[in-house]
Amino acid sequence: MATSKGKKQLDQSTEEKIKAAARKVFHQKGYAATRTRDIAEESGINLALISYYFKSKENLYEIITLETVFKFMHNLAVVFHDESSSFDEKIEQLADRYIDFISKEPDIPLFILTAMRNNPVKFGDKIPLKTIVLESIFYQQFQEKLQEGNHADISPLQYLLNLVSLIIFPFVAKPVFQNITGTKDSQFHKMMQERKKLIPIWIKSMYSKP
Amino acid sequence: MATSKGKKQLDQSTEEKIKAAARKVFHQKGYAATRTRDIAEESGINLALISYYFKSKENLYEIITLETVFKFMHNLAVVFHDESSSFDEKIEQLADRYIDFISKEPDIPLFILTAMRNNPVKFGDKIPLKTIVLESIFYQQFQEKLQEGNHADISPLQYLLNLVSLIIFPFVAKPVFQNITGTKDSQFHKMMQERKKLIPIWIKSMYSKP
């Protein structure tokens, strides 16, 4: 089997070349709009190699999607389970990391959202999202905050939604936003950088007692 | 020509049947994953009628997309240009209207975001988004608020982003969110209804001086 141990440097390189190209094209155009020939061309390999190494387009897509979701969630896992940081520091970390991450990989949010919409069970079941979020130190610290009682009434789920919305949505809405406001890429980038500092402030004020 | 005046009730009905089916399938699966045969089947008409009435799949998609974006933006236009409501009331109106709208048409946000990502110029140029937002009474009232000076430093664009993010993103992230939290449809719906009241409060507190 090609994917087993018996392969040399060139072999792995080819397999990886295909994956890199597939990643790029799938992220940009989504599953249905991607042709296996696009991937072959993008990677500079022969069309038949895709079947040879990955059996089918769908299988390759599944591999890429799972890897992409894992990579995306990794930041979340790291921050949420950090024992040395406070609750507020975690908020700052999250904004900081994700704004940097998505700035570098702007197609990933829409790619993941679409994948999960089209196949919630398939991908949902293979990713330990519940564990990452609901059994995290972050979530623990959140409960403590609640009991201290120096916050406005908070639904933890609404809180989560707000945090994630403020971080991710601007990137997804970038084309619409730029069309409305005439904002150029450089300005947009500057705005996103500003949000690293602003989001933690906003979130805090949203939930501080009046 | 079929689309001109010379047609009777049955005719218009067929054309509208095709559009309704196309709307449904395009919204659900996007352009690339939609087959013209899907639309024919969904509408119960013959495949050839799609070409007969709309010339091509792409043309039909363009029509549906423009109509969808206009319908989506209509709420925005109405609220933003209302002369009788205050700034704060407009925020409440927006949350109220869009949460109801998207609850009924949950596929539209991702559909529009994807369409604008894939074809920013084509659709961007045909929709008077700039006028709706930047020349609105809402925007005017916003400037007045700024000059009153009883608000924290606000970038109008960041403000807009936050408002829209808090309203729309939870719907787009619904599959991911439900997977993580185990929230069922009815609970999710209840949460969104709560947000009608919460978002205006959050937004206000985000921008009130400390």
Add this chain to the structure above:
DNA sequence: AAATATTTTAATCATTTGATTAAAATATAA
């Protein structure tokens, strides 16, 4: 070096898919 295994290529298949066409059915006008 010879034999064997692996990787890559070019050519080809079978389906799918968007679109067209010519004829049939139906409606409209004379």
Add this chain to the structure above:
DNA sequence: TTATATTTTAATCAAATGATTAAAATATTT
């Protein structure tokens, strides 16, 4: 009613697309 225009249908086309195959090229082992 008859003639004309419009709408609908079934059949078909050509191109695109995912996948396969047999042979060629390259690497690995003996």
